[in-house]
Amino acid sequence: MYASAPAPRFSIITCTWNSQEWLPSCIQSVLQQQHANFEYIFVDGGSHDATLAQIWEILRPVTLIRDIRGGVSHAMNQGLQAAQGDIIAFIHADDYYLHDAVLHTVDQLFTSTQCRWLFGRTKILKNNQLNNETWRVPRYSRKQLIHGNFIPHPATFVDRELLLQAGGFDETLRYAMDYDCWLRLSEITEPLQSDLAFAAFREHSGSLSTVNKSAAMKEDLRVRLRYSSGGMLENSLHYLRYGVRRYREGLVIADPIKAHLHA
Numbered sequence: 218m219y220a221s222a223p224a225p226r227f228s229i230i231t232c233t234w235n236s237q238e239w240l241p242s243c244i245q246s247v248l249q250q251q252h253a254n255f256e257y258i259f260v261d262g263g264s265h266d267a268t269l270a271q272i273w274e275i276l277r278p279v280t281l282i283r284d285i286r287g288g289v290s291h292a293m294n295q296g297l298q299a300a301q302g303d304i305i306a307f308i309h310a311d312d313y314y315l316h317d318a319v320l321h322t323v324d325q326l327f328t329s330t331q332c333r334w335l336f337g338r339t340k341i342l343k344n345n346q347l348n349n350e351t352w353r354v355p356r357y358s359r360k361q362l363i364h365g366n367f368i369p370h371p372a373t374f375v376d377r378e379l380l381l382q383a384g385g386f387d388e389t390l391r392y393a394m395d396y397d398c399w400l401r402l403s404e405i406t407e408p409l410q411s412d413l414a415f416a417a418f419r420e421h422s423g424s425l426s427t428v429n430k431s432a433a434m435k436e437d438l439r440v441r442l443r444y445s446s447g448g449m450l451e452n453s454l455h456y457l458r459y460g461v462r463r464y465r466e467g468l469v470i471a472d473p474i475k476a477h478l479h480a
Contacts, residue, residue, distance in 0.1 A: 227255035227320055228302030228377065232292040233272075234262035236310035239419060240271050246313035248277070252320035258299055260285050260292040268310075290386040290394040297377075297385050305375050311419040312371040315340060319415045323374050326409060334375040334402055335409035336368045339418040347417060357410040359403045363444050366396040366437065368408070371416035379405065392433035393440045400444045 229247050233240060247257060258280040259272050272281055280299055285292050293307060304327060308314065326335055341348050355361045362368070373395075383401045386394040402408070 223254075225254055225256040225302040226252070226324060227304050227306060227374075228258060228296075228300035229255055230258045230260065230293065230296035230300065230305065230307050231310055232260045232262070232289055232296065232307070233264055233268050233310045235264045235266045235268060237264075237267040237271060239311040239421075240268060243308060243310050243313045244271065244275060246315075247308065248275070249317045250314070250320045251317050252324055255320060256280065256300070256302055258282070258296050260296045262286060262292060288388065288391060290388040290390055293394070294385045294388065297380060300377060303377060305377050305380050306373070308371050308416065311421065312339075313417050313419075315414055315417055322413065323415070326411065327374070327376075330409050332409035333379045333406050334373070335411060336374070337372040337411040337413045337415040339369040339372050339416050340414050341420060342417045343420040349414075354412075357408060359400075359407070362400060362403060363441060365441075366393070366399065368395075368399045369416070369418060370395045371418055372414070373399075373408075375402065390436060390440070392429065393436045396437060397440045397443070400440070 231240075231243060231247075247255075256279075257275070257277070260282045261269065261272075261284070263284050263286065269281075269283075272279065282295055282299060285295050296307070297305060304323070306320075306323075314320075323335065323337075326332065338350060338354065341350060354367055379402065380398075383398065383405060385398070387397050388394075390397055399408075
């Protein structure tokens with residue numbers, strides 16, 4: 218009898234939809250990883266450009282799930298259901314890993330700390346310039362996470378069984394599905410926080426949160442309120458932060474304390 222192949226250590230999941238412009242750099246960053254024990258899963262929403270051809274050109278076995286409609290959350294859940302790896306990572310088509318030792322480093326962190334999920338940092342790619350984050354990242358606590366999402370999606374790695382236990386991604390959400398997921402994961406166990414930068418997050422005019430910034434901020438607030446204690450003071454502070462953010466983005470011109478009336 219032939220011995221069955223060992224389960225992959227990582228499942229790398231990339232969701233695509235007409236992603237030909239950015240996808241090659243994402244694919245290259247995954248394929249160049251020193252850690253060879255990973256599976257690569259693509260979930261495509263019905264691309265009609267060169268996206269599928271770029272995936273078919275990959276010179277190693279990949280899983281391609283095609284014509285998945287229903288939004289990004291649904292696509293990520295489809296990838297999760299197909300995954301066989303111990304550790305799940307989502308790297309979207311317009312992002313990429315910063316160097317070839319990302320998976321090796323993450324594997325070492327999981328092994329040495331016995332954590333069940335972890336997150337690092339990203340660098341920001343804008344106008345072809347790669348820059349460090351310009352804000353001071355807080356130290357993790359659940360309370361701090363409820364105040365605002367500082368966990369970057371492409372630099373987060375989660376034990377598959379833990380992610381399934383948490384229920385995957387809420388398919389009613391279009392923008393803050395990752396934030397909602399982090400808060401549910403944090404109800405089960407705390408993550409390991411690393412200051413290492415693992416991925417590049419590409420800011421461009423076509424990204425979902427950029428095109429729909431106002432809607433994304435409203436949904437972010439809705440998720441935050443979902444997990445707050447519900448006290449009047451705490452909720453007022455959430456509305457205040459939301460108003461200040463909208464004001465800074467040029468989306469609110471009135472008193473930010475009253476911004477919840479527009480949520």
